[in-house]
Amino acid sequence: MAGLIGLDWGTSSLRAYRLDADGAVAEVRARPWGIRQLPEGGFDAALADVTAGWPALPRLACGMVGSRNGWCEVPYLDLPADAAALGRALHPFAAGDGGALYLVPGLRNPRGPDVMRGEETQLFGALARDPSLAAHATFVLPGTHSKWASVRDGAVVDFSTAMTGELFALLRRHSILGAGIGEGAADPEAFARGVIAARDSGAAGGLSRLFSARALMLDGALAPSAVPDYLSGLLLGEELRAQLASGRFGTDAPIQLIGDAALCARYRAAAVHFDLCFAEPLADIVAAGLWQLAVAAGRVADPLVVVPKEARSC
Numbered sequence: 283m284a285g286l287i288g289l290d291w292g293t294s295s296l297r298a299y300r301l302d303a304d305g306a307v308a309e310v311r312a313r314p315w316g317i318r319q320l321p322e323g324g325f326d327a328a329l330a331d332v333t334a335g336w337p338a339l340p341r342l343a344c345g346m347v348g349s350r351n352g353w354c355e356v357p358y359l360d361l362p363a364d365a366a367a368l369g370r371a372l373h374p375f376a377a378g379d380g381g382a383l384y385l386v387p388g389l390r391n392p393r394g395p396d397v398m399r400g401e402e403t404q405l406f407g408a409l410a411r412d413p414s415l416a417a418h419a420t421f422v423l424p425g426t427h428s429k430w431a432s433v434r435d436g437a438v439v440d441f442s443t444a445m446t447g448e449l450f451a452l453l454r455r456h457s458i459l460g461a462g463i464g465e466g467a468a469d470p471e472a473f474a475r476g477v478i479a480a481r482d483s484g485a486a487g488g489l490s491r492l493f494s495a496r497a498l499m500l501d502g503a504l505a506p507s508a509v510p511d512y513l514s515g516l517l518l519g520e521e522l523r524a525q526l527a528s529g530r531f532g533t534d535a536p537i538q539l540i541g542d543a544a545l546c547a548r549y550r551a552a553a554v555h556f557d558l559c560f561a562e563p564l565a566d567i568v569a570a571g572l573w574q575l576a577v578a579a580g581r582v583a584d585p586l587v588v589v590p591k592e593a594r595s596c
Contacts, residue, residue: 285339286582288572289332289383291347292316292400297568298332300339303582305573309336317352325353326378340581341383342572345400348373348385354596358390358397364437365406369578375596386575389438396443401429404540405438407571408564412538420531421538422560424545426451430525432532440530444521453513459495466507470551475504476515477552480523488520518552526556539563 284303289296294316300309315321315328323330325347333341348356356373372384388399401423409416416436423429426447432440454460476495480488495513498504504512525531536559539546546563553560576582 284582285337286573286576287333287336287339287341288569288576289329289341289343289347290345290400290403290568290572291343291352292345293318296328296332299569299572300333300336301569301573305570305577305582307569310569317346317349329377329383330379338381340576341377341381342372342386342576342581343383344386344388344403344568344572344575348388349399353383354385356385356387358399359387361389361391361393361441362434362437362439363389363402364435365409365574365578367437368402368406369575369580372575372579372581384576384579384581386572389441391441393440394442396441398429398431398441398443401431401441402438403571403575404567405431405433405571406574407567407569408538408540409433409436410570410574411564411567415538418532419535419538420533421540422549423540424549425541428521430531432530442525442528442530444525446517446521450514450517453492453517454510459492459509459513463506463509466510469505469508469511472504472508472511473515473548473551474555476512476517477519477522477555478515480516480519481555483520483523488516488523491516514548515552518548519555522552522556522558526558533558536561540567541565 286301288299288301296313296315298311299307302308311332313332321327347353354375359371371387373387374382374384377383386403389402390397405421419433421431428444428446430442431438479491483491495509499506499509538561539549541563543563550560
């Protein structure tokens with residue numbers, strides 16, 4: 283039987299896809315078992331549970347499961363990298379049932395240095411969804427650690443990480459800027475004000491304007507409930523300002539967003555103040571990316587591989 287079991291295994295969650303012989307998703311299962319919170323029995327128990335009753339198909343996993351803190355650390359693949367290169371670099375090791383689990387290695391950009399693990403699969407899923415993007419495109423993947431990436435002729439040739447989401451969470455929960463401020467209604471005006479403050483920050487950069495969130499509130503120019511949206515706009519605006527200032531990412535065509543619709547909507551709202559055009563986001567493309575990499579590696583036509591006992595260590 284041809285097909286694939288694809289696993290998107292991150293820090294906080296696990297999602298499993300059963301794909302048929304044509305790469306179409308036949309079934310999806312989700313569990314709250316990221317690498318930091320596993321059930322009794324660890325990784326093996328999680329894998330057995332999330333794939334229970336499925337046929338013995340090849341298994342391919344991307345995300346933090348292949349990180350230093352995951353199930354088995356897989357070395358990053360240096361740029362430039364296309365689907366064929368990632369396919370050749372898939373790392374097999376034996377799960378507790380003796381069957382092979384192939385791990386996607388993730389990518390390393392020597393220019394930074396910078397790394398990504400999981401986003402590379404989304405990028406190739408996006409190329410599968412819209413092949414016109416393969417020739418020359420810029421991608422933005424918002425998140426805790428946002429990624430900007432350049433693809434040329436089907437290969438990832440550059441990327442850069444911005445810790446926008448994590449910085450916002452830290453400032454919101456653990457700094458004087460967010461202390462004592464509850465959740466309020468969305469404030470698009472405050473968000474835009476923050477974006478513009480970052481855009482106009484010049485050589486000093488948007489981070490030099492962080493304390494303005496408190497000063498404006500103390501002056502009565504910013505309502506306490508508006509501070510979170512102002513901070514969000516300031517940090518997101520700084521991400522846009524800095525990435526554009528680097529000159530590394532093309533903006534002559536619409537930038538392709540990948541990710542959660544609500545978060546991508548904030549990026550599109552911020553982009554207006556930079557005269558940028560962000561395309562409608564692509565979502566739910568991990569399965570397509572896993573399929574592309576499995577096809578490139580020739581792993582979709584064979585049943586589950588049993589790894590010899592002498593080769594079962596990570």
